[in-house]
Amino acid sequence: MQAGHLTPPSADAALPPIRLPQASLATLPDLQAFFPGTRLLTGASDGTAEAGVLYYAQGPFRSPRLGPRQVPVLLVVASGPDPVGMALAAPPPALDLKRARQVMAAIAAGRIGAPAGLPRQHPASGAARHILLDPCDPARRGAALATLHALQVAGAPVLLMQDPFAEGAPVLPGSLPATDPWCLLDLGLTLHGASRDLALLALAAGVPIADGPLAGADAAATWAALLAATRAADPFRGAPCGIEQGVEILALWCARQAEGRSFAACLGIHPYKRERVRELLASDAPPPAFLGSPGRAVVRAAQRGGALLAWSASAPEDLPARCAAAGVPLHWLEDGFIRSAGLGAAFRAGASFALDQRGPYYDPARESDLARLLATAEFPPALLARARALRQAVVARGVTKYNLGGNVPEIAAPPGRRRILVPGQVEDDASIRHGAGHVRRNLDLLRAVRAAAPDAFILYKPHPDIEAGFRRGRIAGAELAGLADQVLRGVPMAPLFGLVDEVHTITSLTGFEALLRGLPVTCWGTPFYAGWGLTEDRGPPATPPRTRKLTLDEMVAGALILYPRCIDPLTRLPCPPEVLLERMDRPDLFPPGRRARLRAVQGFVTRGIAWLRGWR
Structure with a gap:
Protein backbone atom coordinates (compact mmCIF):
# COMPACT_ATOMS: atom_id res chain seq x y z
CA MET A 1 0.00 0.00 0.00
CA ILE A 112 -3.20 -9.95 14.67
CA GLY A 113 -2.53 -9.24 11.01
CA ALA A 114 -4.78 -11.72 9.19
CA PRO A 115 -6.48 -10.77 5.92
CA ALA A 116 -10.23 -10.33 6.19
CA GLY A 117 -12.76 -12.96 5.21
CA LEU A 118 -10.72 -16.14 5.52
CA PRO A 119 -12.25 -19.19 7.23
CA ARG A 120 -11.00 -19.83 10.73
CA GLN A 121 -10.52 -23.55 10.77
CA HIS A 122 -7.43 -25.68 11.18
CA PRO A 123 -6.61 -27.66 8.05
CA ALA A 124 -6.30 -31.41 8.44
CA SER A 125 -2.55 -31.93 8.37
CA GLY A 126 -2.44 -35.70 8.83
CA ALA A 127 1.19 -36.87 8.94
CA ALA A 128 2.50 -33.72 7.23
CA ARG A 129 5.65 -32.14 8.62
CA HIS A 130 5.94 -29.37 6.05
CA ILE A 131 3.58 -26.80 4.52
CA LEU A 132 4.16 -25.66 0.96
CA LEU A 133 2.43 -22.37 0.20
CA ASP A 134 0.88 -21.94 -3.22
CA PRO A 135 2.05 -18.43 -4.27
CA CYS A 136 -0.98 -17.91 -6.53
CA ASP A 137 1.44 -16.21 -8.93
CA PRO A 138 2.29 -17.77 -12.32
CA ALA A 139 5.78 -16.23 -12.20
CA ARG A 140 6.55 -18.21 -9.05
CA ARG A 141 4.93 -21.47 -10.10
CA GLY A 142 8.15 -23.10 -11.30
CA ALA A 143 9.98 -22.50 -8.04
CA ALA A 144 7.04 -23.81 -6.02
CA LEU A 145 6.87 -26.99 -8.14
CA ALA A 146 10.61 -27.53 -7.69
CA THR A 147 10.23 -27.27 -3.91
CA LEU A 148 7.31 -29.68 -3.97
CA HIS A 149 9.32 -32.19 -6.02
CA ALA A 150 12.31 -31.94 -3.67
CA LEU A 151 10.13 -32.57 -0.62
CA GLN A 152 8.47 -35.55 -2.28
CA VAL A 153 11.82 -37.05 -3.26
CA ALA A 154 12.98 -36.67 0.33
CA GLY A 155 9.86 -38.51 1.52
CA ALA A 156 8.67 -35.52 3.55
CA PRO A 157 4.86 -35.48 3.94
CA VAL A 158 3.60 -32.11 2.67
CA LEU A 159 0.45 -30.09 3.24
CA LEU A 160 -0.21 -27.96 0.15
CA MET A 161 -2.07 -24.72 0.99
CA GLN A 162 -2.73 -21.44 -0.74
CA ASP A 163 -0.85 -18.59 0.91
CA PRO A 164 -3.41 -16.59 2.94
CA PHE A 165 -1.80 -13.32 1.80
CA ALA A 166 -1.79 -14.20 -1.92
CA GLU A 167 -4.32 -12.36 -4.05
CA GLY A 168 -4.28 -14.36 -7.30
CA ALA A 169 -5.67 -17.72 -8.38
CA PRO A 170 -3.93 -20.95 -7.29
CA VAL A 171 -1.16 -22.20 -9.60
CA LEU A 172 -0.38 -25.56 -7.98
CA PRO A 173 -2.73 -28.48 -8.57
CA GLY A 174 -4.35 -29.82 -5.43
CA SER A 175 -3.58 -26.85 -3.17
CA LEU A 176 -6.19 -26.37 -0.47
CA PRO A 177 -8.01 -23.03 -0.11
CA ALA A 178 -6.39 -20.45 2.14
CA THR A 179 -7.34 -20.33 5.78
CA ASP A 180 -6.66 -17.79 8.49
CA PRO A 181 -2.85 -17.59 8.85
CA TRP A 182 -2.99 -18.20 12.60
CA CYS A 183 -4.87 -21.47 12.04
CA LEU A 184 -2.05 -22.41 9.68
CA LEU A 185 0.66 -21.37 12.15
CA ASP A 186 -1.05 -23.25 14.98
CA LEU A 187 0.07 -26.47 13.27
CA GLY A 188 3.71 -25.57 13.96
CA LEU A 189 4.91 -27.10 10.68
CA THR A 190 7.88 -25.83 8.66
CA LEU A 191 6.80 -23.30 6.02
CA HIS A 192 8.06 -23.35 2.41
CA GLY A 193 7.37 -20.52 -0.01
CA ALA A 194 5.72 -18.28 2.56
CA SER A 195 5.01 -14.68 1.57
CA ARG A 196 6.78 -12.01 3.55
CA ASP A 197 3.72 -11.13 5.63
CA LEU A 198 3.16 -14.78 6.54
CA ALA A 199 6.86 -15.20 7.30
CA LEU A 200 6.79 -12.23 9.69
CA LEU A 201 3.85 -13.71 11.57
CA ALA A 202 5.65 -17.06 11.61
CA LEU A 203 8.69 -15.40 13.22
CA ALA A 204 6.40 -13.89 15.86
CA ALA A 205 4.84 -17.29 16.52
CA GLY A 206 8.15 -19.19 16.55
CA VAL A 207 7.23 -21.29 13.50
CA PRO A 208 10.23 -22.40 11.33
CA ILE A 209 10.66 -20.91 7.84
CA ALA A 210 12.56 -23.03 5.31
CA ASP A 211 13.26 -20.52 2.55
CA GLY A 212 12.88 -16.94 1.45
CA PRO A 213 14.60 -13.75 2.68
CA LEU A 214 13.53 -14.33 6.30
CA ALA A 215 14.66 -17.97 6.52
CA GLY A 216 17.16 -18.26 9.33
CA ALA A 217 16.65 -14.64 10.37
CA ASP A 218 16.92 -13.62 13.99
CA ALA A 219 13.24 -13.11 14.82
CA ALA A 220 13.74 -10.45 17.50
CA ALA A 221 16.23 -8.46 15.40
CA THR A 222 13.94 -8.61 12.37
CA TRP A 223 10.96 -7.36 14.34
CA ALA A 224 13.04 -4.72 16.12
CA ALA A 225 14.02 -3.30 12.72
CA LEU A 226 10.38 -3.29 11.68
CA LEU A 227 9.26 -1.59 14.89
CA GLN A 245 -0.98 0.40 22.95
CA GLY A 246 -1.69 0.06 19.24
CA VAL A 247 -1.15 -3.70 19.42
CA GLU A 248 -3.54 -3.89 22.40
CA ILE A 249 -6.22 -2.11 20.36
CA LEU A 250 -5.74 -4.46 17.41
CA ALA A 251 -5.89 -7.48 19.72
CA LEU A 252 -9.17 -6.21 21.18
CA TRP A 253 -10.62 -5.70 17.71
CA CYS A 254 -9.47 -9.14 16.55
CA ALA A 255 -11.15 -10.76 19.56
CA ARG A 256 -14.38 -8.84 18.98
CA GLN A 257 -14.35 -9.66 15.27
CA ALA A 258 -13.86 -13.36 15.96
CA GLU A 259 -16.72 -13.27 18.44
CA GLY A 260 -19.02 -11.26 16.19
CA ARG A 261 -18.64 -13.46 13.14
CA SER A 262 -19.89 -16.47 15.12
CA PHE A 263 -23.44 -15.09 15.47
CA ALA A 264 -26.06 -15.83 12.84
CA ALA A 265 -29.17 -14.41 14.52
CA CYS A 266 -30.26 -12.17 17.38
CA LEU A 267 -33.47 -12.55 19.37
CA GLY A 268 -35.43 -10.04 21.42
CA ILE A 269 -33.20 -7.01 20.70
CA HIS A 270 -35.35 -3.88 20.94
CA PRO A 271 -35.26 -1.81 17.71
CA TYR A 272 -33.54 1.14 19.42
CA LYS A 273 -30.67 -1.13 20.49
CA ARG A 274 -30.11 -2.87 17.17
CA GLU A 275 -27.73 -0.37 15.60
CA ARG A 276 -25.44 -0.53 18.62
CA VAL A 277 -25.62 -4.34 18.71
CA ARG A 278 -24.70 -4.42 15.00
CA GLU A 279 -21.62 -2.39 15.91
CA LEU A 280 -20.91 -4.78 18.78
CA LEU A 281 -21.01 -7.78 16.43
CA ALA A 282 -19.35 -6.15 13.42
CA SER A 283 -16.94 -8.51 11.65
CA ASP A 284 -15.83 -9.60 8.19
CA ALA A 285 -18.82 -11.98 7.97
CA PRO A 286 -22.43 -11.15 7.02
CA PRO A 287 -24.23 -9.43 9.92
CA PRO A 288 -26.69 -11.46 12.01
CA ALA A 289 -30.42 -11.30 11.42
CA PHE A 290 -32.59 -9.58 14.06
CA LEU A 291 -35.76 -11.54 14.79
CA GLY A 292 -38.60 -11.36 17.29
CA SER A 293 -39.86 -14.94 17.06
CA PRO A 294 -37.89 -17.56 19.02
CA GLY A 295 -38.80 -20.24 16.53
CA ARG A 296 -37.67 -18.24 13.52
CA ALA A 297 -34.50 -17.13 15.29
CA VAL A 298 -33.47 -20.70 16.09
CA VAL A 299 -34.23 -21.82 12.55
CA ARG A 300 -32.26 -18.93 11.03
CA ALA A 301 -29.24 -19.62 13.24
CA ALA A 302 -29.36 -23.32 12.34
CA GLN A 303 -29.61 -22.55 8.62
CA ARG A 304 -26.59 -20.25 8.73
CA GLY A 305 -24.62 -22.58 10.99
CA GLY A 306 -24.00 -19.97 13.67
CA ALA A 307 -24.92 -19.05 17.22
CA LEU A 308 -28.02 -17.27 18.52
CA LEU A 309 -27.63 -14.18 20.70
CA ALA A 310 -30.68 -13.53 22.88
CA TRP A 311 -31.55 -10.55 25.04
CA SER A 312 -31.57 -12.24 28.42
CA ALA A 313 -34.49 -10.50 30.08
CA SER A 314 -36.93 -11.16 27.24
CA ALA A 315 -35.93 -14.72 26.29
CA PRO A 316 -38.56 -17.45 26.80
CA GLU A 317 -37.77 -20.12 29.39
CA ASP A 318 -37.68 -22.91 26.83
CA LEU A 319 -35.13 -21.17 24.59
CA PRO A 320 -32.14 -23.23 25.84
CA ALA A 321 -34.03 -26.45 25.11
CA ARG A 322 -35.01 -25.26 21.63
CA CYS A 323 -31.44 -24.32 20.81
CA ALA A 324 -30.06 -27.60 22.14
CA ALA A 325 -32.54 -29.57 20.04
CA ALA A 326 -31.49 -27.65 16.92
CA GLY A 327 -27.77 -27.83 17.68
CA VAL A 328 -27.56 -24.03 17.90
CA PRO A 329 -25.14 -22.45 20.42
CA LEU A 330 -26.97 -19.95 22.63
CA HIS A 331 -25.42 -16.81 24.10
CA TRP A 332 -27.00 -14.17 26.34
CA LEU A 333 -26.86 -10.38 26.08
CA GLU A 334 -27.59 -7.65 28.62
CA ASP A 335 -26.60 -4.08 29.33
CA GLY A 336 -23.15 -3.56 30.81
CA PHE A 337 -22.41 -2.04 34.20
CA ILE A 338 -21.40 1.39 32.86
CA ARG A 339 -24.16 1.82 30.36
CA SER A 340 -24.85 5.34 29.11
CA ALA A 341 -25.62 8.94 30.01
CA GLY A 342 -29.37 8.52 30.41
CA LEU A 343 -32.04 5.87 30.87
CA GLY A 344 -32.36 2.90 28.60
CA ALA A 345 -36.08 3.05 29.26
CA ALA A 346 -35.98 6.40 27.44
CA PHE A 347 -34.58 4.56 24.40
CA ARG A 348 -31.00 5.71 24.81
CA ALA A 349 -28.70 3.09 23.37
CA GLY A 350 -26.10 1.78 25.78
CA ALA A 351 -22.42 1.50 24.99
CA SER A 352 -21.38 -1.51 27.07
CA PHE A 353 -22.77 -5.01 27.05
CA ALA A 354 -22.55 -8.23 29.02
CA LEU A 355 -22.25 -11.04 26.47
CA ASP A 356 -22.28 -14.44 28.13
CA GLN A 357 -22.29 -17.96 26.71
CA ARG A 358 -23.15 -19.75 29.95
CA GLY A 359 -26.08 -17.73 31.26
CA PRO A 360 -27.20 -14.24 32.30
CA TYR A 361 -24.81 -12.74 34.82
CA TYR A 362 -27.69 -11.85 37.17
CA ASP A 363 -28.88 -15.47 37.58
CA PRO A 364 -27.05 -17.05 40.57
CA ALA A 365 -28.72 -20.41 39.95
CA ARG A 366 -26.27 -21.17 37.11
CA GLU A 367 -22.67 -20.20 36.60
CA SER A 368 -22.25 -17.38 34.10
CA ASP A 369 -19.07 -16.49 32.26
CA LEU A 370 -18.67 -13.66 34.76
CA ALA A 371 -19.00 -15.95 37.76
CA ARG A 372 -16.56 -18.42 36.21
CA LEU A 373 -14.11 -15.62 35.44
CA LEU A 374 -14.26 -14.25 38.99
CA ALA A 375 -13.81 -17.75 40.39
CA THR A 376 -10.86 -18.82 38.26
CA ALA A 377 -9.10 -15.89 36.55
CA GLU A 378 -5.57 -14.86 37.33
CA PHE A 379 -5.10 -11.18 38.07
CA PRO A 380 -1.49 -10.18 37.35
CA PRO A 381 -0.07 -7.00 38.90
CA ALA A 382 -0.38 -4.97 35.67
CA LEU A 383 -4.08 -5.81 35.39
CA LEU A 384 -4.70 -4.94 39.03
CA ALA A 385 -2.92 -1.61 38.58
CA ARG A 386 -5.15 -0.90 35.60
CA ALA A 387 -8.22 -1.89 37.62
CA ARG A 388 -7.19 0.41 40.45
CA ALA A 389 -6.75 3.31 38.08
CA LEU A 390 -10.09 2.60 36.42
CA ARG A 391 -11.86 2.40 39.77
CA GLN A 392 -10.33 5.70 40.86
CA ALA A 393 -11.38 7.30 37.58
CA VAL A 394 -14.96 6.05 37.98
CA VAL A 395 -15.14 7.55 41.45
CA ALA A 396 -13.45 10.82 40.47
CA ARG A 397 -15.77 11.31 37.50
CA GLY A 398 -18.86 10.37 39.52
CA VAL A 399 -19.83 7.73 36.98
CA THR A 400 -22.71 5.33 37.61
CA LYS A 401 -24.77 3.12 35.32
CA TYR A 402 -27.04 5.89 34.02
CA ASN A 403 -25.13 9.07 34.97
CA LEU A 404 -28.24 11.18 35.49
CA GLY A 405 -28.06 14.82 36.57
CA GLY A 406 -29.92 16.66 39.31
CA ASN A 407 -29.42 18.34 42.67
CA VAL A 408 -28.83 16.57 45.97
CA PRO A 409 -31.03 17.78 48.84
CA GLU A 410 -29.73 18.21 52.35
CA ILE A 411 -29.77 14.96 54.29
CA ALA A 412 -31.90 15.46 57.37
CA ALA A 413 -30.18 12.87 59.55
CA PRO A 414 -29.21 14.00 63.08
CA PRO A 415 -25.46 14.16 63.71
CA GLY A 416 -23.91 10.82 64.56
CA ARG A 417 -26.85 8.76 63.35
CA ARG A 418 -25.99 5.91 60.98
CA ARG A 419 -27.13 6.63 57.42
CA ILE A 420 -28.23 3.74 55.21
CA LEU A 421 -29.02 4.21 51.53
CA VAL A 422 -31.66 1.85 50.14
CA PRO A 423 -31.93 2.01 46.34
CA GLY A 424 -35.25 0.96 44.87
CA GLN A 425 -35.38 -1.55 42.03
CA VAL A 426 -37.74 -2.40 39.20
CA GLU A 427 -39.68 -5.23 40.79
CA ASP A 428 -40.32 -7.19 37.61
CA ASP A 429 -36.71 -6.85 36.49
CA ALA A 430 -34.92 -10.08 35.57
CA SER A 431 -32.30 -9.56 38.28
CA ILE A 432 -35.08 -9.58 40.90
CA ARG A 433 -36.88 -12.55 39.37
CA HIS A 434 -33.70 -14.63 39.37
CA GLY A 435 -31.49 -13.11 42.04
CA ALA A 436 -33.82 -12.23 44.92
CA GLY A 437 -34.48 -14.41 47.95
CA HIS A 438 -37.38 -13.93 50.35
CA VAL A 439 -37.02 -10.14 50.00
CA ARG A 440 -38.40 -9.40 46.53
CA ARG A 441 -40.18 -6.04 46.69
CA ASN A 442 -38.95 -2.56 47.54
CA LEU A 443 -41.39 -2.38 50.44
CA ASP A 444 -40.12 -5.71 51.79
CA LEU A 445 -36.54 -4.47 51.50
CA LEU A 446 -37.31 -1.35 53.53
CA ARG A 447 -39.03 -3.44 56.18
CA ALA A 448 -36.05 -5.81 56.36
CA VAL A 449 -33.54 -2.96 56.65
CA ARG A 450 -35.63 -1.20 59.32
CA ALA A 451 -35.82 -4.45 61.31
CA ALA A 452 -32.09 -5.02 60.97
CA ALA A 453 -31.15 -1.41 61.82
CA PRO A 454 -33.99 0.10 63.88
CA ASP A 455 -31.93 3.13 64.95
CA ALA A 456 -30.52 3.98 61.52
CA PHE A 457 -31.54 6.92 59.35
CA ILE A 458 -32.81 5.24 56.19
CA LEU A 459 -32.74 7.06 52.88
CA TYR A 460 -34.86 5.52 50.14
CA LYS A 461 -34.10 6.38 46.52
CA PRO A 462 -36.72 5.13 44.03
CA HIS A 463 -35.36 3.65 40.83
CA PRO A 464 -35.19 6.29 38.05
CA ASP A 465 -37.23 4.08 35.67
CA ILE A 466 -39.97 3.94 38.29
CA GLU A 467 -39.81 7.66 38.94
CA ALA A 468 -40.06 8.27 35.21
CA GLY A 469 -43.20 6.17 35.13
CA PHE A 470 -41.76 3.43 32.94
CA ARG A 471 -41.55 0.39 35.25
CA ARG A 472 -43.13 -1.32 38.26
CA GLY A 473 -42.04 -0.88 41.88
CA ARG A 474 -43.68 2.30 43.16
CA ILE A 475 -44.43 2.49 46.90
CA ALA A 476 -47.36 4.52 48.18
CA GLY A 477 -46.39 7.42 50.40
CA ALA A 478 -48.41 6.11 53.34
CA GLU A 479 -46.52 2.80 53.28
CA LEU A 480 -43.18 4.57 53.46
CA ALA A 481 -44.04 6.13 56.82
CA GLY A 482 -41.96 4.64 59.60
CA LEU A 483 -39.71 2.81 57.15
CA ALA A 484 -37.85 5.53 55.25
CA ASP A 485 -36.74 8.64 57.12
CA GLN A 486 -36.17 10.50 53.87
CA VAL A 487 -37.18 9.79 50.28
CA LEU A 488 -34.81 11.03 47.60
CA ARG A 489 -36.65 11.70 44.34
CA GLY A 490 -34.96 12.90 41.18
CA VAL A 491 -31.54 12.74 42.80
CA PRO A 492 -28.36 11.59 41.02
CA MET A 493 -26.78 8.56 42.57
CA ALA A 494 -23.06 9.39 42.55
CA PRO A 495 -23.13 12.32 45.04
CA LEU A 496 -25.14 10.27 47.54
CA PHE A 497 -22.31 7.85 48.16
CA GLY A 498 -20.35 10.54 49.95
CA LEU A 499 -23.30 11.30 52.24
CA VAL A 500 -24.14 7.82 53.55
CA ASP A 501 -22.43 5.21 55.70
CA GLU A 502 -23.57 2.04 53.96
CA VAL A 503 -25.88 0.62 51.30
CA HIS A 504 -28.50 -2.13 51.54
CA THR A 505 -29.90 -3.63 48.34
CA ILE A 506 -31.49 -6.71 46.86
CA THR A 507 -29.52 -7.02 43.63
CA SER A 508 -29.08 -3.42 42.47
CA LEU A 509 -25.93 -2.35 40.63
CA THR A 510 -25.86 0.48 43.16
CA GLY A 511 -24.32 -2.00 45.58
CA PHE A 512 -21.41 -2.58 43.21
CA GLU A 513 -21.03 1.16 42.67
CA ALA A 514 -20.94 1.61 46.45
CA LEU A 515 -18.18 -0.99 46.75
CA LEU A 516 -16.11 1.00 44.26
CA ARG A 517 -16.31 3.91 46.70
CA GLY A 518 -15.36 1.88 49.74
CA LEU A 519 -18.80 1.69 51.36
CA PRO A 520 -20.07 -1.37 53.27
CA VAL A 521 -22.79 -3.16 51.29
CA THR A 522 -25.44 -5.61 52.48
CA CYS A 523 -27.08 -7.78 49.82
CA TRP A 524 -30.54 -9.21 50.52
CA GLY A 525 -30.41 -11.06 47.21
CA THR A 526 -27.53 -12.57 45.23
CA PRO A 527 -26.16 -10.10 42.66
CA PHE A 528 -23.01 -10.89 40.67
CA TYR A 529 -20.80 -9.09 43.20
CA ALA A 530 -22.12 -10.97 46.26
CA GLY A 531 -20.47 -14.04 47.75
CA TRP A 532 -16.86 -13.04 47.07
CA GLY A 533 -16.05 -11.68 50.53
CA LEU A 534 -16.75 -8.03 49.68
CA THR A 535 -20.35 -7.81 50.92
CA GLU A 536 -22.50 -8.88 53.86
CA ASP A 537 -24.72 -11.51 52.27
CA ARG A 538 -28.27 -12.23 53.41
CA GLY A 539 -29.53 -13.72 50.18
CA PRO A 540 -29.53 -17.34 49.00
CA PRO A 541 -26.16 -18.87 48.01
CA ALA A 542 -25.20 -19.06 44.37
CA THR A 543 -24.87 -22.29 42.40
CA PRO A 544 -22.09 -23.34 42.40
CA PRO A 545 -21.13 -21.70 45.71
CA ARG A 546 -18.78 -18.74 45.48
CA THR A 547 -15.92 -19.72 47.74
CA ARG A 548 -13.09 -17.55 46.40
CA LYS A 549 -12.32 -14.35 48.28
CA LEU A 550 -11.58 -11.42 45.99
CA THR A 551 -10.07 -8.04 46.57
CA LEU A 552 -11.96 -5.02 45.29
CA ASP A 553 -9.51 -4.47 42.46
CA GLU A 554 -9.80 -8.12 41.40
CA MET A 555 -13.57 -7.66 41.24
CA VAL A 556 -13.12 -4.48 39.19
CA ALA A 557 -10.66 -6.20 36.85
CA GLY A 558 -13.15 -8.97 36.20
CA ALA A 559 -16.39 -7.02 36.05
CA LEU A 560 -15.27 -3.80 34.34
CA ILE A 561 -12.25 -4.81 32.23
CA LEU A 562 -12.25 -8.51 31.29
CA TYR A 563 -15.99 -9.20 31.09
CA PRO A 564 -17.82 -6.35 29.31
CA ARG A 565 -17.86 -5.46 25.62
CA CYS A 566 -17.67 -1.70 25.14
CA ILE A 567 -18.43 0.37 22.05
CA ASP A 568 -17.11 3.90 21.69
CA PRO A 569 -20.25 5.96 20.95
CA LEU A 570 -18.13 8.47 19.02
CA THR A 571 -16.14 6.25 16.63
CA ARG A 572 -18.53 3.26 16.92
CA LEU A 573 -15.55 0.95 17.34
CA PRO A 574 -14.89 -1.64 20.07
CA CYS A 575 -13.03 0.16 22.84
CA PRO A 576 -11.54 -0.46 26.28
CA PRO A 577 -13.62 0.70 29.28
CA GLU A 578 -11.31 3.66 29.87
CA VAL A 579 -12.43 5.20 26.57
CA LEU A 580 -16.11 4.68 27.40
CA LEU A 581 -15.51 6.35 30.74
CA GLU A 582 -14.19 9.43 28.97
CA ARG A 583 -17.23 9.51 26.69
CA MET A 584 -19.53 9.84 29.70
CA ASP A 585 -18.56 13.52 29.70
CA ARG A 586 -20.48 13.81 26.41
CA PRO A 587 -24.23 13.28 27.02
CA ASP A 588 -24.81 14.29 23.40
CA LEU A 589 -23.28 10.95 22.39
CA PHE A 590 -26.27 9.19 24.00
CA PRO A 591 -29.28 10.89 22.39
CA PRO A 592 -32.82 9.67 23.11
CA GLY A 593 -34.26 7.31 20.54
CA ARG A 594 -37.00 7.98 18.03
CA ARG A 595 -39.74 6.82 20.39
CA ALA A 596 -38.50 8.90 23.31
CA ARG A 597 -41.30 11.48 23.06
CA LEU A 598 -43.97 8.79 23.16
CA ARG A 599 -42.17 7.22 26.10
CA ALA A 600 -42.07 10.57 27.87
CA VAL A 601 -45.84 10.96 27.46
CA GLN A 602 -46.33 7.48 28.88
CA GLY A 603 -44.19 8.38 31.88
CA PHE A 604 -46.07 11.67 32.40
CA VAL A 605 -49.43 9.88 32.44
CA THR A 606 -48.16 7.18 34.79
CA ARG A 607 -46.73 9.75 37.20
CA GLY A 608 -49.99 11.67 37.11
CA ILE A 609 -52.02 8.61 38.00
CA ALA A 610 -49.61 7.86 40.84
CA TRP A 611 -50.01 11.40 42.18
CA LEU A 612 -53.82 11.22 42.04
CA ARG A 613 -53.80 7.91 43.91
CA GLY A 614 -51.52 9.28 46.59
CA TRP A 615 -48.56 7.10 45.75
CA ARG A 616 -46.23 10.06 46.00
Missing part, protein backbone atom coordinates in the same frame (compact mmCIF):
# COMPACT_ATOMS: atom_id res chain seq x y z
CA GLN A 2 1.31 3.43 -0.84
CA ALA A 3 1.21 6.31 1.51
CA GLY A 4 0.31 9.90 1.92
CA HIS A 5 1.75 13.24 2.67
CA LEU A 6 1.12 14.70 6.11
CA THR A 7 2.77 17.14 8.43
CA PRO A 8 4.30 15.18 11.28
CA PRO A 9 4.18 16.13 14.97
CA SER A 10 6.78 18.58 16.23
CA ALA A 11 9.32 15.84 17.02
CA ASP A 12 9.14 14.78 13.36
CA ALA A 13 9.23 18.26 11.86
CA ALA A 14 12.01 17.26 9.47
CA LEU A 15 10.07 14.35 7.97
CA PRO A 16 9.09 14.65 4.32
CA PRO A 17 5.52 14.10 3.12
CA ILE A 18 3.91 10.68 2.82
CA ARG A 19 2.47 9.50 -0.48
CA LEU A 20 -1.27 8.92 -0.11
CA PRO A 21 -3.37 7.52 -2.93
CA GLN A 22 -6.57 9.46 -3.59
CA ALA A 23 -8.76 6.52 -2.54
CA SER A 24 -7.11 6.39 0.88
CA LEU A 25 -8.64 9.71 1.88
CA ALA A 26 -12.06 8.11 1.82
CA THR A 27 -11.17 4.66 3.11
CA LEU A 28 -8.56 5.60 5.72
CA PRO A 29 -9.60 8.98 7.15
CA ASP A 30 -7.80 8.27 10.43
CA LEU A 31 -4.37 8.50 8.82
CA GLN A 32 -4.16 12.12 9.92
CA ALA A 33 -3.72 10.91 13.51
CA PHE A 34 -0.34 9.42 12.66
CA PHE A 35 1.00 12.85 11.67
CA PRO A 36 -0.96 15.57 13.49
CA GLY A 37 -1.02 19.04 12.01
CA THR A 38 -0.01 18.01 8.49
CA ARG A 39 -1.70 18.69 5.21
CA LEU A 40 -2.28 15.66 3.02
CA LEU A 41 -0.82 15.22 -0.44
CA THR A 42 -2.55 12.82 -2.79
CA GLY A 43 -1.78 11.34 -6.15
CA ALA A 44 -0.76 8.11 -7.76
CA SER A 45 2.79 6.80 -7.73
CA ASP A 46 4.45 4.92 -10.58
CA GLY A 47 6.03 2.55 -8.08
CA THR A 48 9.42 4.25 -8.01
CA ALA A 49 10.72 6.21 -5.07
CA GLU A 50 10.25 9.97 -5.20
CA ALA A 51 12.70 12.34 -3.55
CA GLY A 52 11.40 13.83 -0.33
CA VAL A 53 8.41 11.47 -0.08
CA LEU A 54 7.67 8.74 2.47
CA TYR A 55 5.40 5.75 1.96
CA TYR A 56 3.34 3.65 4.35
CA ALA A 57 2.06 0.08 4.59
CA GLN A 58 0.21 -1.86 7.29
CA GLY A 59 2.51 -4.85 6.83
CA PRO A 60 1.94 -7.46 9.56
CA PHE A 61 -0.24 -4.98 11.49
CA ARG A 62 -3.39 -5.34 9.36
CA SER A 63 -6.48 -4.15 11.18
CA PRO A 64 -9.42 -6.55 11.23
CA ARG A 65 -12.43 -5.59 9.18
CA LEU A 66 -15.35 -4.58 11.38
CA GLY A 67 -18.36 -4.50 9.09
CA PRO A 68 -17.46 -2.10 6.26
CA ARG A 69 -14.64 -0.49 8.25
CA GLN A 70 -10.96 -1.32 8.49
CA VAL A 71 -9.24 1.42 10.49
CA PRO A 72 -5.41 1.43 10.59
CA VAL A 73 -3.70 1.59 13.97
CA LEU A 74 -0.06 0.78 13.11
CA LEU A 75 1.80 1.76 9.93
CA VAL A 76 5.29 1.00 8.66
CA VAL A 77 6.82 4.13 7.11
CA ALA A 78 9.89 4.36 4.84
CA SER A 79 11.24 6.32 1.88
CA GLY A 80 10.27 3.86 -0.86
CA PRO A 81 7.14 2.22 -2.27
CA ASP A 82 7.93 -0.91 -0.23
CA PRO A 83 8.18 0.42 3.36
CA VAL A 84 8.28 -3.03 5.00
CA GLY A 85 11.05 -4.25 2.71
CA MET A 86 13.11 -1.13 3.31
CA ALA A 87 12.64 -1.37 7.09
CA LEU A 88 13.82 -4.98 7.10
CA ALA A 89 16.74 -4.31 4.77
CA ALA A 90 18.11 -1.38 6.75
CA PRO A 91 17.94 -2.13 10.48
CA PRO A 92 18.73 0.82 12.72
CA PRO A 93 22.00 0.95 14.68
CA ALA A 94 20.37 0.19 18.03
CA LEU A 95 17.85 -2.66 18.20
CA ASP A 96 15.55 -2.98 21.22
CA LEU A 97 15.32 -6.77 21.24
CA LYS A 98 13.45 -7.05 24.54
CA ARG A 99 10.71 -4.77 23.29
CA ALA A 100 10.58 -6.65 19.99
CA ARG A 101 10.04 -9.96 21.77
CA GLN A 102 7.23 -8.47 23.85
CA VAL A 103 5.50 -7.09 20.76
CA MET A 104 5.96 -10.41 18.91
CA ALA A 105 4.34 -12.25 21.81
CA ALA A 106 1.43 -9.78 21.86
CA ILE A 107 0.98 -10.10 18.09
CA ALA A 108 0.82 -13.90 18.36
CA ALA A 109 -1.45 -13.87 21.43
CA GLY A 110 -3.82 -11.39 19.77
CA ARG A 111 -3.73 -13.26 16.42
CA ALA A 228 11.84 1.15 14.40
CA ALA A 229 9.96 2.18 11.24
CA THR A 230 6.48 1.72 12.72
CA ARG A 231 4.09 4.40 13.90
CA ALA A 232 0.91 3.96 15.96
CA ALA A 233 -2.15 6.16 16.32
CA ASP A 234 -4.97 5.92 18.87
CA PRO A 235 -8.19 5.80 16.80
CA PHE A 236 -10.30 6.94 19.76
CA ARG A 237 -8.36 10.09 20.56
CA GLY A 238 -6.97 10.85 17.09
CA ALA A 239 -3.38 11.16 18.30
CA PRO A 240 -0.12 9.20 18.13
CA CYS A 241 0.30 6.45 20.72
CA GLY A 242 2.81 3.79 21.66
CA ILE A 243 3.21 0.69 19.53
CA GLU A 244 2.27 -1.52 22.48
